[in-house]
Amino acid sequence: MSDGPSLVALIPRLRRYARALVGDRAAADDLVQDTLERAWAKLHLFRQGTDLRAWLFTVMHNVHVNQVRAARPTDALEDEMPELAQRAVQGDALLVRDLERALAALPAAQREVLLLVALEDLSYEETANVLGIPIGTVMSRLARAREKLRVLMTGKGGTKLQVVK
Amino acid sequence: MSETGQPVGESELQAWADGRLPAGRRADVEAWLTARPEEAERVSAYRGLNEQLRARFGAVLDEPVPEQLRRFATRGARWRRAAAVAGWLAIGVAVGGAAGWELHARRAPAAIAMVKPEALVLARRAALAHATYAPEVRHPVEVGADQEQHLVAWLSKRLGGEVRAPKLETEGMSLVGGRLLPGDPGPVAQFMYQNAQGRRATLYVRTEGPDQRETAFRYAREGNVRVFYWIDRKFGYALSSADMEREELLRLANLVYRQLNP
Structure with a gap:
């Protein structure tokens, strides 16, 4: 399938959006991972010739609504994880x-x-x-x-x- | 100021901030803004926010893509699917629950290999079933504990093996009843327990295939539902609760296990 490489090429865009959407870097990559997995499962619903990136955002939106946005009290485990350094791009x-x-x-x-x-x-x-x-x-x-x-x-x-x- | 044409609406101001106004309209809107310094400052701030957002998150585009995500973007081999199921769960995994050391499945990819995806599906389905029925006030179960014998006989028949409802009174939990749920491949039994304070736990029991090995207790968390799950002989078990802390649920899981393996 030729979908593999094009999906790979879109990962940075998905990561950027997810990072801004959920804030935490690890949680954002989790969301991207879930989105990619879901996208494979739903690939038959993607209409060739339409914008794959927009479609992936749709998938991510649905995953986010279903999972991340569901009430999820912070697990104690999460608090113990070291914060990943955020690179400040502005001074x-x-x-x-x-x-x-x-x-x-x-x-x-x-x-x-x-x-x-x-x-x-x-x-x-x-x-x-x-x-x-x-x-x-x-x-x-x-x-x-x-x-x-x-x-x-x-x-x-x-x-x-x-x-x- | 030379204000001409239609009045300027908020959507147009938003479009101005995004630089998306049609060329023919831009001059009108800008004239309108010139006459209204406060509005001009406001929408200029919006435009500034766009730039700040891109500046702040733009660097993500240049970060190397984690190998795990790259793998997920290509068609999955079986182990990838296994990892995917782990990803779906968004959980911590505890191996040898009593010892209580935990790994976060997704931040510690090595943990994924230790967990069979089928078992993780068990935990997830159990958590979903718990979340569905545990909040029920009027119809938490299909068959009440007053007909326990009938309940157990019925569920045993449908699951194709002797199912038992463990007695958890020593942990303060009494049987409310149970129900039959659709499962994959076959039907699944759910027993519901409740203590005097109305806190609930459900035991999800499904038939496992002959190739399933027995497992230690594992811990998962789906939303606010905590789950201890394990496979023992021909059944997979998952004990779920949204009302109990992990340690409390573990004690209950131990009791369930002892009750089922006297």
Whole structure:
């Protein structure tokens, strides 16, 4: 099958989205792994000629809804695992932390929309398809997500947002 | 300011932040924003957030792909599927439960090889069945403990082997009853127990194939349901509870085991 290599090529995109979605690196890779496994099981549902990446985001969305978002109190074991070092790509480590904390504070449904649009650069329509929601819902969740993020980052942490002129 | 055309809606402001406004509309929106500095600052901040998100997570694209994920992206050989089942479970695995050392299945790939996928499926199905029926107030079981003999005879007949409902009173748990569930390959029995505080545990019993070896207690966790599971002779057992801590559940599992192997 030629699907193998193309799936492999998309892993970095899935990892990026998952990392932003769930925060923790190990949990994000778990989500990617579950998504790939699920994708193999559901590959017959993928329509050739359509966007494999968008389809994988759909699979990931479903896996995430079913698993990660289900109430899961933190296992004591998790707390004992050493934190993996997060590489700060911006000089301002505080800002990076604030961004992640603010992201984590968003409802998952809003976070998904924001990340698919702003990070993964999916069109509003693609985002609506991936999440199985109307495009109007995409827009309203996007607006709410951004506003909450803005308030969290400018208000609470006292970190001034970098405004791009 | 030269405001022309239609009023500017929030969706258009979002689209502006994403740089996705049609060229013909951009000038209108920007004129509108020029006249409203607060709105301009707000949507500029949104645009800034996009950049921060890409800057923060962009580096993930350059990270080497973990070998395990690479393997999952290619069509699975059997051991890969085994690992996949482990992945599905998102659990910790305890080998020799009494000793209590744990490995996180996915962070310690070596652990995967020690666990047969069929056994992990047992734990997962048991946890799902527990999550489905344990919260039931009116219909937690099909046949109540008042008809225990009938219950046990019925389930034994359907599972094709002598099934027993262990007595767990010494741990404060009394039998509520049981039910028959669909399983793979055959039907599965679920016994439900409850203590005086209303905390519940279920024992999931399924027939194992002749090639299944006996196992030690293993521990899994699915959501908030904790599971100890093991295979003993022709049956696979999984004891699940969302109301009991691990140590408590382990004590109960030991009691179940002793009851079934007097």
